[in-house]
Amino acid sequence: MHTNLVDHGHGLRHAGAASRRWHELLLGAICLLALLISGHAKAAAAAMPAECKALQAKYPQFKGKSFVNAINPHTPGYEALDPNDPSKYVGFDIDLGETIGDCLGFTMTYRPVTFAALLTTLQSGQADIVISDIYATEERAKAADFITYSKVFDGVLVAKGNPKKITGINPTMCDTTAAENTGYVEVPLIQNLAPACKSASKQEAAVQLYDNNANCIQAILSGRADTYVNDVNTVDQAVKAYPDQLEKATAVTLPYSVGIGVPKDKPEFRAAVMAALVAIQKAGIQTDLLKKWSLGAENLETPKLIVSN
Amino acid sequence: MNLFLHYLAMPYLLKGIGFTIAVTLLGLAGGLVVGLVLASMQLSRVGPLALFARGYTVIFRGTPLILQLVFAYDALPHIGLKLSAISAAGLALAANEGPFIAEILRAGVLGVDRGQLLAGQALGMTPTVLMRRIIAPQAIRMIVPALGNESVSALKNSSLASVIAVDELTLRSTQLASSTFDFFSIFFASGLMYLLLTGAIAAIQLIAEAALDLDRPASERFARLLPWRRASVAVSTPRASVASPSDALFEREPLPALRKHDKPQDRSRRYAELAKQRAAVQVTGLCKRYGGQTVLEGFDLTVRAGEVVALLGPSGSGKSTLLRCINHLEQWNGGEIRIDGQRLGFRVDGRPMTQHEIANERASAGVGMVFQHFNLFSHLTACENIAGPLRWVHGMAPADAERRARELLESVGLSHRADALPRHLSGGQQQRVAIARALAPRPRVLLLDEPTSALDPELVGEVLEVIQRLAIEGGLTMLISTHQLRFADEVADRVVFMSGGAVVEEGPAHEILTHPRHPLTMRFLSVMGADSRLPVAS
Numbered sequence: 001m002h003t004n005l006v007d008h009g010h011g012l013r014h015a016g017a018a019s020r021r022w023h024e025l026l027l028g029a030i031c032l033l034a035l036l037i038s039g040h041a042k043a044a045a046a047a048m049p050a051e052c053k054a055l056q057a058k059y060p061q062f063k064g065k066s067f068v069n070a071i072n073p074h075t076p077g078y079e080a081l082d083p084n085d086p087s088k089y090v091g092f093d094i095d096l097g098e099t100i101g102d103c104l105g106f107t108m109t110y111r112p113v114t115f116a117a118l119l120t121t122l123q124s125g126q127a128d129i130v131i132s133d134i135y136a137t138e139e140r141a142k143a144a145d146f147i148t149y150s151k152v153f154d155g156v157l158v159a160k161g162n163p164k165k166i167t168g169i170n171p172t173m174c175d176t177t178a179a180e181n182t183g184y185v186e187v188p189l190i191q192n193l194a195p196a197c198k199s200a201s202k203q204e205a206a207v208q209l210y211d212n213n214a215n216c217i218q219a220i221l222s223g224r225a226d227t228y229v230n231d232v233n234t235v236d237q238a239v240k241a242y243p244d245q246l247e248k249a250t251a252v253t254l255p256y257s258v259g260i261g262v263p264k265d266k267p268e269f270r271a272a273v274m275a276a277l278v279a280i281q282k283a284g285i286q287t288d289l290l291k292k293w294s295l296g297a298e299n300l301e302t303p304k305l306i307v308s309n
Numbered sequence: 310m311n312l313f314l315h316y317l318a319m320p321y322l323l324k325g326i327g328f329t330i331a332v333t334l335l336g337l338a339g340g341l342v343v344g345l346v347l348a349s350m351q352l353s354r355v356g357p358l359a360l361f362a363r364g365y366t367v368i369f370r371g372t373p374l375i376l377q378l379v380f381a382y383d384a385l386p387h388i389g390l391k392l393s394a395i396s397a398a399g400l401a402l403a404a405n406e407g408p409f410i411a412e413i414l415r416a417g418v419l420g421v422d423r424g425q426l427l428a429g430q431a432l433g434m435t436p437t438v439l440m441r442r443i444i445a446p447q448a449i450r451m452i453v454p455a456l457g458n459e460s461v462s463a464l465k466n467s468s469l470a471s472v473i474a475v476d477e478l479t480l481r482s483t484q485l486a487s488s489t490f491d492f493f494s495i496f497f498a499s500g501l502m503y504l505l506l507t508g509a510i511a512a513i514q515l516i517a518e519a520a521l522d523l524d525r526p527a528s529e530r531f532a533r534l535l536p537w538r539r540a541s542v543a544v545s546t547p548r549a550s551v552a553s554p555s556d557a558l559f560e561r562e563p564l565p566a567l568r569k570h571d572k573p574q575d576r577s578r579r580y581a582e583l584a585k586q587r588a589a590v591q592v593t594g595l596c597k598r599y600g601g602q603t604v605l606e607g608f609d610l611t612v613r614a615g616e617v618v619a620l621l622g623p624s625g626s627g628k629s630t631l632l633r634c635i636n637h638l639e640q641w642n643g644g645e646i647r648i649d650g651q652r653l654g655f656r657v658d659g660r661p662m663t664q665h666e667i668a669n670e671r672a673s674a675g676v677g678m679v680f681q682h683f684n685l686f687s688h689l690t691a692c693e694n695i696a697g698p699l700r701w702v703h704g705m706a707p708a709d710a711e712r713r714a715r716e717l718l719e720s721v722g723l724s725h726r727a728d729a730l731p732r733h734l735s736g737g738q739q740q741r742v743a744i745a746r747a748l749a750p751r752p753r754v755l756l757l758d759e760p761t762s763a764l765d766p767e768l769v770g771e772v773l774e775v776i777q778r779l780a781i782e783g784g785l786t787m788l789i790s791t792h793q794l795r796f797a798d799e800v801a802d803r804v805v806f807m808s809g810g811a812v813v814e815e816g817p818a819h820e821i822l823t824h825p826r827h828p829l830t831m832r833f834l835s836v837m838g839a840d841s842r843l844p845v846a847s
Contacts, residue, residue, distance in 0.1 A: 070474075074487035081488040086321035086481070111394070111474045112484060117379070121474070124383035125391055214487040241490035 049283035052103035052276065059272040063105035069097050070127035072115040074212035077233045077293050078133040092293040096149070097131040099285055100260075103276040114211050116183035119143040122261055129262055129273070133231060135185045136259030141308035146259030147274045148306060149286065150299045154186065155235030156249040157220060157228040164226045168252045169193070174202035179216040179225035182209045185256060186229045221245055233295055257301055264307070277303045312491055316498035325481035326502055332398045332467040332475055337460055339403025344410030351415060366408040375469050377401040382473035398470035406463055413455045417448030428684035431636050432698040432746070433672025435665045442701055447688050450521045457514030461507045468503075478502060523688060523730055573819070576802075580817050583802055586613040589649060589754055589786040590635060596643035597630055597810075604630045605810040608644070612788060614753070617780045619797035619818060620790040622807035623833060628790035629681075631807075632756045635788070636678050637667055648674045649753065672702050677747035681759040683739040685731040691718060691742045692727040695749045703750055717745035721775050737768030741775050748779075755779070757789040769793070776800060794837050798822045806830045 056063050071079045071089065079091040089110050101108045108129075113121050118134060121127045122144050136146035158166055164176045169189050174197035180187045187207055194204035208225055210216050217238045219225035228235070232251050239246050260277070262270045280286055287297045316322060350362035369377070381397040381404075392400060421444050429439045471480035482499040486492045519525070590612040597605040605627045612618050620628045633639040635646055637653050646653045653670065654662055662670065685694050695714035699705040705713070718724045721741040731739050740760055747755060760776065761769045773796050779785055780800040791797055797804055801818040806827070814827040825831045 073484050076488050081321075081484045083485075083489045086319070086485055086488075112476075112480060113474045114472055117383070117472065120379075120383050124386040126382060126386060126394075126474075212483060212487055214483065214490070214492060217490075218492055238490075 048102060049279040049285070051279035051282075055103060055272060055275055055279065056105045058275075059104060059268065062269065062272055065106040067101070067106050067108055067128040068111050068126070069108045069132075070111045070113055070118050070121040070130045071132040072118060072212065073110070073112045073132075074115075074214055075133055075231070075234050076237045077295065078231075079131075092289055092295055093131045093133055095289045095292070096280075096286065097129070097260075099280055099289070100131075100273055100276045103279060104272055114183075115181045118183075119261060122263060125263075128269075129260065131260050133258055134261060135254070135256040136261075136306040137185055137256060138306070138308060140261075141306045143264075144261040145264050145270050146261055146306040147270065147277060148257035148259040148301055148304050149277055149281075150258035151301045152254045152256045152258060153232045153299070154229055154252040154254050155232035156252060157217070157230065157235045157238055157246060158226065158249045159220055159223075160245050160247050162247065162249050166227050166249050168250050169229060171196045171200055171202070173197075173205040173227065174200060175205075176226040177206040177208060177224070179208045179210060179219035179228045181212060181216060181230070184230070185254070189254075190229070217242075217246070257304070257306070259306060270305075274303055274305065312494035313497050316485070316491070316495050317501060319485075319498075321485070322478065322481055322495075322499060322502065325476065325478035325499075326506065328395065328475055328477035329464070329467050329479075329503075329506070331395060332402060332470050332477060333460075333464045335395070335399025336402025336406050336463050336467065339399060340406025340410045340459075340463070343403055343407025344414055347407055347411035348414040348418070351411070352418060362411070366411065369404050370408040374401065374405045374466055375472060377405055378469055378473050394470070394473055394475045397473055398467070398475045402463060402466060402470070405466070406459065409459055409462075410456070413452050413459060414448070416455070417452040418444055420451050421447045422684070422687070424680060424682050424684035425686055427638055428678075428680060428686070428743075428746075429698075430638055430668065431671065431676075431678040431680075432750070433668055433702045434698065435668040437665075438668075438701050442697060443686055450523075450688070453514060453517050453521065457510060457517075460510045460514075464506055464510065465503065576817065576819065580802055583613045583616045586615055587649070588612070588647070589614040589616070590788070591647040591650075592631070592635065592644070593646075594644035595631070595634060595641055595646065597627075597634060597639065597641045603810060605634070605641070608811060610805065610812065612754070612786055614786055615784055616803060617787045617789070617801045619801035619804045620788060620807060621792070621794075621797065621804055621830075621833065622790075622813075626807040627810040628807055629758050632678070632758045632788060632790060635754075636676050636756055637671060638678075648676060672750070675750070675753035677750065677752035677755045679740070679743050679747050679755065679757040679760050681762050683731070683736070683743045683763070685739055685743055685746070687731050690728045690730055691723060691734065691738075694731070694742055695746045698746065699749055713749060714745075717749055718742070721745045722771075735768060736764045737771045740764065740772045744772075744775055744779075752785075754786045754788070757787065757791075759790050759792070761791070761793060792837060794822060794834065806833065808833075 071093070073079045073081060073089055075091070077091055078093045079089055082088045082090040089112075094110075097108050111121060111127050113127075115132075115134075118130050118132055119140060120143075122130050130144065134140070135152055136148050140146070154169075156166055156168055158164065164172070166172045166176060169186070171193060173190060173193055178186075178190050180190070187209070190205050190207055197204040208219060210219065213230065213234060216225070216228045216230070220228055221242065227249070228238075229252065232248070235248050239248050260273060262273060277286075281300065281303070286300055290297050290299055347362045347365060350358040353359065378398060378401040381392065381401040382394065385392060385397070425443055425447075426439060429443045434442070467475075467477060468479035470477055471483065474480070478499050482495050486495045489495070588611045590610070592608060592610040595605050595608040596603070608627070608631065610618075610631075620631065622628055630639060634641050635648075635653075637646075640654075651674065653674065654667065656662055656666070685691075686697070689697055692711065692714045695717055696707075696710035699710035699713060700707060715724060715727055718727050721744060723738060723741055723745075726734060726738060726742075731742070734742065744757075744760070757776065761772050764772060773793065776787075776789070777796070777800050780787065789797070789801070798818055803815060804818045804821040805815040806813045806821065806825075806829070808829050814821060814825065814830045821830065822834065825834055
């Protein structure tokens with residue numbers, strides 16, 4: 001499910017070249033202003049790439065429409081309620097989706113569902129698109145076509161002090177309990193440790209499945225689970241919220257990309273979204289959005305299609 | 310604490326309550342419709358309908374609501390039925406609540422005393438009237454607590470709609486918790502909101518129970534607006550008009566009236582006169598079996614207009630069954646019954662009647678019935694027990710019905726208890742009301758099925774006295790099954806002694822009771838006569 005990278009915004013600024021500092025500050029101020037005004041991705045809309053006009057002419061059938069975006073809004077930074085105005089969703093994925101919509105001339109409404117129900121909701125036609133930090137795996141491509149847009153970096157969330165000395169999805173997880181969201185790709189990865197644990201005469205890691213991110217974090221806080229492996233930014237957010245109780249053990253790179261899910265039977269829609277995404281990346285908007293949400297520009301990945309027949 | 314209060318007052322969460330209530334109401338309203346249909350199908354006793362309802366119940370009661378929600382939301386679109394999230398949630402909740410509500414309704418209907426249904430049928434109520442006037446008002450009272458329970462359960466179940474993106478309280482709470490990390494403050498706040506909602510349901514339930522409480526004066530609250538709780542119609546009953554019971558009760562052609570201490574020759578004269586009267590009840594070759602047990606076998610009996618016949622015989626001799634057949638409360642296996650020459654239970658073309666037609670026939674045939682266990686409608690006052698059927702079955706105007714009811718109550722000595730509920734009356738008083746109720750439509754024939762057997766000995770007298778007065782006033786054809794020998798002697802023109810489903814001996818009452826010829830009659834009379842408790846209407 002998730003992607004990403006290291007705690008950014010501030011880190012980058014301190015680490016960056018002094019000559020770039022004023023630029024960062026300005027960008028930050030602009031983003032903050034935009035956020036205050038709209039709370040949405042409207043800032044990106046202001047700098048709409050030139051290709052968008054041509055795309056709207058090429059795909060007039062989507063212009064003026066309203067599409068339903070299925071999201072699992074439990075991942076602050078990507079998609080979650082705006083704590084200051086819970087009537088809105090905010091995050092990188094929300095902004096990206098709005099920008100794609102602006103480019104193609106359609107608007108977006110949101111349907112909050114559990115993570116495991118994202119693709120089911122798309123398949124049933126109750127949603128038209130899924131932009132919810134979902135990893136585009138071959139398995140999932142059987143249910144939807146994916147257009148990738150971001151690389152995947154996972155973090156390992158543990159209790160403060162890492163009492164079980166977990167260092168990643170590896171045999172250090174044997175004899176421990178991991179909390180995960182139902183349907184997350186990390187679940188089979190952890191389960192696949194079983195043979196390694198067995199050969200080391202240890203119990204395989206027990207996996208507790210929850211409905212959302214918050215429940216997984218609570219599982220560690222309450223001592224029910226030892227670890228929660230998820231997108232590194234999500235892990236960082238959790239550590240920031242409970243700095244005395246949680247910490248990030250390590251970061252893990254997973255061989256996946258984050259993708260936008262679209263119905264398998266709508267190739268034109270898929271092509272239009274992909275073309276818009278390419279134009280948005282080319283104009284540097286996705287990079288701006290990554291920075292705005294402190295996600296790190298290195299997450300960016302050139303769009304590719306993951307489909308399965 | 311501040312955070313908790315902050316979330317408790319947060320408009321975003323408060324708006325979620327609206328969706329929670331909407332889903333709950335959709336579920337309950339839909340569930341009530343589904344439940345009514347399912348309960349009717351099961352109560353209909355039509356095999357395939359009941360089987361279908363049973364199958365539905367097994368499936369929808371036996372699978373988790375969460376699966377039904379996902380099915381309604383994600384599977385139905387594949388067959389072209391794409392419902393909005395809230396509609397899908399309402400549909401799933403309704404489908405799920407249906408079987409539970411159906412069982413509650415069924416329990417309510419089955420909980421109504423069967424005797425009252427028999428009484429309603431005997432009064433000529435059609436199944437619809439019976440349901441509306443007798444069963445539903447009582448069932449509703451019984452099911453209020455269970456329905457309150459079910460409503461609370463539905464409200465809580467509505468939180469599961471969060472899995473299909475219904476923007477209700479639980480979904481809003483979990484999303485807010487994810488974005489703010491204020492896990493506990495938010496869930497305590499939403500928990501309190503749920504508590505207030507379920508508390509409101511509990512309050513509504515209590516108010517409903519209080520409003521439906523029959524022991525409260527009718528003028529209290531809005532109960533008086535309810536259809537089955539009629540406010541008394543302003544009728545001033547002129548005392549003069551009821552001064553003479555004969556006026557109210559018996560407007561029949563003159564026969565030599567039976568008097569309590571008539572001389573034997575008077576009785577013989579009356580007996581001879583009666584034999585010339587037309588046949589009011591004619592039973593020919595009647596056969597009735599329950600399963601393999603034969604209760605009546607080729608039974609013949611003719612009762613003349615104005616005649617009072619006492620049916621005597623040991624328990625199980627078929628007396629009650631005979632009376633119930635005459636009123637068509639039982640189907641029989643062979644033979645025929647005619648009331649005033651009209652064959653009961655069959656249409657002109659000879660085919661059996663429907664329940665509805667039988668009810669109308671009962672109302673028009675003019676056969677009234679008094680039961681051993683009184684069978685008063687327990688939710689109606691004494692006055693309404695009499696006036697109600699007059700309005701519902703005979704279409705009498707409310708004021709007229711009430712006037713007649715009060716006259717009859719006066720004639721059985723109960724005008725002071727007109728507004729009492731049956732449960733506040735003694736057994737004897739209840740039976741007197743039951744007799745008045747049976748007489749209200751001015752029946753030609755009155756059937757009394759052991760009218761004093763369920764009474765405490767000290768209450769027997771008052772009931773017998775009323776019946777005796779009916780006999781003395783004359784005119785009404787009566788069949789009384791009884792064990793009261795002296796009473797039979799005093800009121801009956803003829804005694805029919807039954808045993809094993811057949812007539813063993815019959816004849817003028819005094820003669821049979823004093824000089825029985827058949828050994829069975831002799832034995833019965835000697836056993837009954839030896840009963841020192843034998844009460845006498847004085």
